Amino acid sequence: xxxxxxxxxxxxxxxxxxxxxxxxxxxxxxxxxxxxxxxxxxxxxxxxxxxxxxxxxxxxxxxxxxxxxxxxxxxxxxxxxxxxxxxxxxxxxxxxxxxxxxxxxxxxxxxxxxxxxxxxxxxxxxxxxxxxxxxxxxxxxxxxxxxxxxxxxxxxxxxxxxxxxxxxxxxxxxxxxxxxxxxxxxxxxxxxxxxxxxxxxxxxxxxxxxxxxxxxxxxxxxxxxxxxxxxxxxxxxxxxxxxxxxxxxxxxxxxxxxxxxxxxxxxxxxxxxxxxxxxxxxxxxxxxxxxxxxxxxxxxxxxxxxxxxxxxxxxxxxxx
Amino acid sequence: xxxxxxxxxxxxxxxxxxxxxxxxxxxxxxxxxxxxxxxxxxxxxxxxxxxxxxxxxxxxxxxxxxxxxxxxxxxxxxxxxxxxxxxxxxxxxxxxxxxxxxxxxxxxxxxxxxxxxxxxxxxxxxxxxxxxxxxxxxxxxxxxxxxxxxxxxxxxxxxxxxxxxxxxxxxxxxxxxxxxxxxxxxxxxxxxxxxxxxxxxxxxxxxxxxxxxxxxxxxxxxxxxxxxxxxxxxxxxxxxxxxxxxxxxxxxxxxxxxxxx
Amino acid sequence: xxxxxxxxxxxxxxxxxxxxxxxxxxxxxxxxxxxxxxxxxxxxxxxxxxxxxxxxxxxxxxxxxxxxxxxxxxxxxxxxxxxxxxxxxxxxxxxxxxxxxxxxxxxxxxxxxxxxxxxxxxxxxxxxxxxxxxxxxxxxxxxxxxxxxxxxxxxxxxxxxxxxxxxxxxxxxxxxxxxxxxxxxxxxxxxxxxxxxxxxxxxxxxxxxxxxxxxxxxxxxxxxxxxxxxxxxxxxxxxxxxxxxxxxxxxxxxxx
Numbered sequence: 001x002x003x004x005x006x007x008x009x010x011x012x013x014x015x016x017x018x019x020x021x022x023x024x025x026x027x028x029x030x031x032x033x034x035x036x037x038x039x040x041x042x043x044x045x046x047x048x049x050x051x052x053x054x055x056x057x058x059x060x061x062x063x064x065x066x067x068x069x070x071x072x073x074x075x076x077x078x079x080x081x082x083x084x085x086x087x088x089x090x091x092x093x094x095x096x097x098x099x100x101x102x103x104x105x106x107x108x109x110x111x112x113x114x115x116x117x118x119x120x121x122x123x124x125x126x127x128x129x130x131x132x133x134x135x136x137x138x139x140x141x142x143x144x145x146x147x148x149x150x151x152x153x154x155x156x157x158x159x160x161x162x163x164x165x166x167x168x169x170x171x172x173x174x175x176x177x178x179x180x181x182x183x184x185x186x187x188x189x190x191x192x193x194x195x196x197x198x199x200x201x202x203x204x205x206x207x208x209x210x211x212x213x214x215x216x217x218x219x220x221x222x223x224x225x226x227x228x229x230x231x232x233x234x235x236x237x238x239x240x241x242x243x244x245x246x247x248x249x250x251x252x253x254x255x256x257x258x259x260x261x262x263x264x265x266x267x268x269x270x271x272x273x274x275x276x277x278x279x280x281x282x283x284x285x286x287x288x289x290x291x292x293x294x295x296x297x298x299x300x301x302x303x304x305x306x307x308x309x310x311x312x313x314x315x316x317x318x319x320x
Numbered sequence: 321x322x323x324x325x326x327x328x329x330x331x332x333x334x335x336x337x338x339x340x341x342x343x344x345x346x347x348x349x350x351x352x353x354x355x356x357x358x359x360x361x362x363x364x365x366x367x368x369x370x371x372x373x374x375x376x377x378x379x380x381x382x383x384x385x386x387x388x389x390x391x392x393x394x395x396x397x398x399x400x401x402x403x404x405x406x407x408x409x410x411x412x413x414x415x416x417x418x419x420x421x422x423x424x425x426x427x428x429x430x431x432x433x434x435x436x437x438x439x440x441x442x443x444x445x446x447x448x449x450x451x452x453x454x455x456x457x458x459x460x461x462x463x464x465x466x467x468x469x470x471x472x473x474x475x476x477x478x479x480x481x482x483x484x485x486x487x488x489x490x491x492x493x494x495x496x497x498x499x500x501x502x503x504x505x506x507x508x509x510x511x512x513x514x515x516x517x518x519x520x521x522x523x524x525x526x527x528x529x530x531x532x533x534x535x536x537x538x539x540x541x542x543x544x545x546x547x548x549x550x551x552x553x554x555x556x557x558x559x560x561x562x563x564x565x566x567x568x569x570x571x572x573x574x575x576x577x578x579x580x581x
Numbered sequence: 582x583x584x585x586x587x588x589x590x591x592x593x594x595x596x597x598x599x600x601x602x603x604x605x606x607x608x609x610x611x612x613x614x615x616x617x618x619x620x621x622x623x624x625x626x627x628x629x630x631x632x633x634x635x636x637x638x639x640x641x642x643x644x645x646x647x648x649x650x651x652x653x654x655x656x657x658x659x660x661x662x663x664x665x666x667x668x669x670x671x672x673x674x675x676x677x678x679x680x681x682x683x684x685x686x687x688x689x690x691x692x693x694x695x696x697x698x699x700x701x702x703x704x705x706x707x708x709x710x711x712x713x714x715x716x717x718x719x720x721x722x723x724x725x726x727x728x729x730x731x732x733x734x735x736x737x738x739x740x741x742x743x744x745x746x747x748x749x750x751x752x753x754x755x756x757x758x759x760x761x762x763x764x765x766x767x768x769x770x771x772x773x774x775x776x777x778x779x780x781x782x783x784x785x786x787x788x789x790x791x792x793x794x795x796x797x798x799x800x801x802x803x804x805x806x807x808x809x810x811x812x813x814x815x816x817x818x819x820x821x822x823x824x825x826x827x828x829x830x831x832x833x834x835x836x837x
Contacts (some may be wrong), residue, residue: 059671063829084673095664100598112590113672113679115583157668164828345745349752357755364765365620369627488606496615506622 001165002035002058009053027053029220031049035198035213040191042211043200050220051200057168058198059089071165085115088166090158091214092173094150098143101154103129104138107160114161117275128156132186148179155186159195162297166190168199172206184210204310214309218317231312240307241287243276247314255293262285264315275301279307280314345542351435352442355385359443362505374447379535380504381526383444386436386463387498390428390470391477392491428474432467433460451535459531465547468526473523475561482568503528517540523557526550587678595686601651610694611670612643617698620764621706626717634710636701638765638794642722642787644694644731646757653684653733654750658742665673674730675833676825677734684733695722710794717803720737724789728782738821763787763835782809 009028021294029052035041043051056062058069060080068075074082100104107125129135132152135218140152149170158166168187170316172180190197207214208228216224216231224231247265253276256265261280268275287302290295363377437460444450451459477490484490499505501515502524508516518523527550530543541549600606617640654661657680660666669679702708712718724807734752740746759765759781760774767775779783782805789802 061667061671061829062832081673085672089668089671089672091664094663096668098594098598098663098665100601101594105594105597108671109591109594110668113669113674115673118586238658347749349745349748353752354755357752357759361759361765362619362623363771364759365623366627368765368769369624371627383732437758492608492612499615500618500622506626510622510626513793514674 001037002033002041002198003068003070004034004054004058005032005068007031007051007054007057007069008065009050009057009062010065014043026220028057028064029217031196031217031220031222033215033222033225035196037196038194039208039212040187040197042200042207042214043198043217044202044204044214044313045200045209045217049217049219049317052169053200055089055167055215057202059087059167060084076297079130085161086164088093088148088158088161088163090154090166090168090171092151092154092170092175094147094174097150097153097157100141102139102141103134103145105141106153107138108139110157111160116161124160124162128136128160131159131189132156133182140253148175148182151183154181163195165196165198168197170200170202172201172203180206182296202209204308204313208309215307216313218318224312224316228309231316232307232309232313239280240305240311241278241280241290242301242303242305243271243278243290243294245276245294246298246300248274248276248294248297252294252297256290259289262290266318267312274299277311279311318319351385351431352388352438355381355388355435355439356442356446356500358385359439359509363443363447366505373449375444375449375535376532377458378438378440378447378449379531381406381434381437383463383466383524383531385439386432386467387470388495389432389435390467391474391494403571406535407468412504418463420574428565430463433463433471436463436467440567445494450538455535455537456557458534458538458543461530461540462543462547465550466524466531467555469523469527469550469557472557472559472561474491475558476564477561479561479564479568482565482572498524501525507574519536521553523550583673584678587674588682591679591682592685592689595683596689599686599690599797603814606690606693609648610644610697613640613647613694614701616640616643616758617701617804618705619651619837621702621708623778625706626714633702633706633708634837635791635795636658637699637708637759638791639787640702641695642790643727643758645688645691645725646761646783647689649684649688650693650754650757651727651747651750652687654736654740654753654803656680656683656687656733656737658746670825670828677814677821680729680737680754680821681734681814684737685730686728688731690731691729692722692728693727694710696702712794713796714793714799717792717799720803721790721793721806724803725786728786728806728810730811731810732815733781733812735817735820738817738824740803741824749781757781757783760784761787780805780809782813785797 005230006224007028008030009027011025011027013025015021030056031050033041042053053062057064058071058076060076060083063077070076071083072086074086076083086093089112098109102110104125111121111125126135127137128247132155134149134152135155137145137149142153145153155168155171158168161236171187172183174233175183184206187199199207199210211228213227214225214231215222224234226234253265253267256262256276256278262278264279278286280292285304286303287304291299291302351511359378359381362381365376366372366377368372437456440451440459473494477494480490498504501511501519501522502508504524508519508525508529511519526546530546530550533543534540535544599609617637620636620640621633624633632774659722660669663761670676671681699710702710737746738748740749742751760770760777761781762769762770763783767778767784770778785802785806789799792798792799792802
């Protein structure tokens with residue numbers, strides 16, 4: 001349904017006032033992935049990793065510098081119009097709506113732009129309002145809407161023309177936890193009615209809960225791809241050991257990294273103490289050798305747990 | 321001493337911050353191109369209506385444009401602080417209110433002054449109206465006085481800006497009213513009586529009259545009566561403006577109406 | 582057919598939005614009244630009150646331009662600010678079909694101003710505007726609204742890269758009033774300005790309206806007015822194509 005083959009995108013920026021220097025910034029450097037019908041595919045990555053640029057190439061807003069992309073078999077460069085007709089695009093945030101119009105008028109406007117036929121419009125708008133739970137509020141002006149209501153309206157707008165593929169760019173950003181849970185349910189429902197969804201998000205538990213498959217992007221490249229379970233397994237291998245310490249120095253952390261079977265060590269600063277998150281490969285219990293390296297350091301709680309998607313993600317994006 | 325610092329430094333810094341959107345080209349379009357075309361528009365309407373000489377419109381509209389930055393900028397200052405949500409920080413600061421707001425007025429007055437001087441020069445050049453160089457010094461004094469009095473009106477506008485959100489509408493209304501009442505294009509004497517009476521209580525009216533007299537070769541001492549009245553009107557508005565600002569400030573603390581908290 | 586529906590609905594919704602904004606709606610109606618008032622006083626002093634009819638009419642029509650110039654020149658920028666621009670670009674419609682209704686809505690708001698100014702002139706200055714050919718008068722107004730909307734469309738797409746778009750629109754207010762012969766006959770302007778007057782649709786729209794009101798043959802002016810609107814539209818579509826291509830290639834338009 002969605003196919004990206006070696007996509008690249010370079011931006012040119014100029015710096016300097018007197019002597020202008022052209023600078024090429026590679027936002028996306030050769031990304032390939034494909035999304036199957038009915039799949040919910042997640043694109044994860046830190047800010048500036050190239051997620052949004054990738055989406056913008058796929059929805060025809062930006063031309064790739066090189067490489068190819070097809071959505072539903074249509075090339076995003078040559079058949080932009082065909083692609084546009086068949087996709088929905090939803091981004092997160094308060095913007096992108098006409099504040100002085102009612103939700104109903106907002107939807108009517110986009111229904112017309114997307115060629116939803118006249119006699120279908122009213123019925124279809126009712127359907128999507130029902131779906132996102134805004135029925136009864138549709139005559140109110142958007143300026144009075146809460147953040148969560150706006151996001152639901154965004155989704156309603158994105159699926160108005162019944163697109164086969166929906167692109168969701170950080171749709172739950174800034175929404176309160178309960179509202180975000182509703183939104184996630186809505187996104188999951190899209191799959192059950194047969195849509196294909198490409199989702200970007202910062203929230204690992206969200207990706208873990210929703211996505212069938214995930215690609216992790218860092219610095220414009222895909223650094224890991226697979227189902228959430230595969231990612232957790234591949235990267236962290238065995239287990240994660242968390243050790244609470246009070247005052248650990250850099251040299252000790254380096255020593256820990258050298259322990260056989262340790263794949264990554266990250267330090268989380270907490271009030272008076274630090275939390276060492278040690279990822280290990282293989283099944284071997286490493287608690288003893290680790291504690292041996294920490295000789296002389298005051299150690300608090302020690303726990304061993306299953307790796308989460310976040311562990312996998314951190315390992316992927318911090319790996320050089 | 322401290323008040324002086326707040327006056328100059330505070331004024332300059334806030335002016336820069338709030339007008340950061342005003343790139344040189346926007347400045348050029350709004351405060352140079354527009355006034356010159358306003359002069360041309362009314363001078364040609366004057367010609368079409370078989371009225372006065374071009375000089376009348378050159379002086380009148382150039383003077384009127386000195387008022388525009390003063391009115392807009394003062395309001396923009398307050399509304400802008402509110403928009404950037406810095407107004408709260410300013411109101412809780414212990415700095416004296418008078419130097420705080422008047423300091424903000426200083427760069428704006430200079431701004432209005434240059435706008436007027438430039439419009440006078442370019443508008444005159446295009447229409448072939450030349451002024452002897454000797455009139456520029458006294459004219460500068462007149463422009464300065466009118467800028468002060470318009471800033472007074474601007475303070476009222478700014479004060480209302482603490483309460484009303486659509487301040488740009490309010491500023492535009494004031495500019496329009498000044499356009500009609502202040503004799504920039506229609507001599508106050510040809511206005512109906514009730515309008516002429518309002519005119520004499522508005523800033524700019526006396527300054528425009530003084531400017532025309534000066535442009536005709538009168539010395540500054542000949543127009544000191546007019547300038548005195550202009551200044552007096554300006555002071556009344558400034559005092560009223562500061563009172564309004566103080567009133568809404570107290571109100572806002574009581575009713576949390578500034579969206580500060 | 583479908584295109585007409587898009588145009589119609591988008592126009593309707595934009596008129597709705599603009600009517601709800603104090604600045605686009607109320608100010609667009611009030612602002613030209615100040616200029617009309619000054620002009621009435623000036624012409625009354627110079628000509629006496631007998632021949633003020635054409636002045637009232639001209640002052641009224643000027644408002645269509647006022648209502649259009651700033652909203653039109655900054656139309657794309659406003660969409661960008663509200664975050665809707667990308668949504669409009671990814672919609673499968675030609676962007677011209679989406680932009681034209683915005684400028685058309687603005688010039689339609691200008692009709693409020695025409696009515697307001699005529700009423701103002703009548704109530705406060707006793708200026709009566711009599712109309713000899715009512716049908717042509719209405720056609721003239723429609724033609725002027727169209728030509729100003731088309732001019733606005735051309736401005737909207739031409740200034741798209743500029744953060745100064747609204748300022749350019751504001752700065753163009755007086756020059757167009759002056760050059761299009763609303764209050765000042767074109768013949769009074771210096772010779773080099775005449776070609777500009779002739780190339781501007783509002784000049785002919787105003788002329789058609791005047792001829793419809795006071796007798797004459799408005800058809801020629803009307804055709805020129807509408808014809809120029811077509812020229813602006815065609816030019817606008819060409820410019821838009823270039824703008825959109827470069828936007829996708831170079832990530833301008835802040836689409837990225």
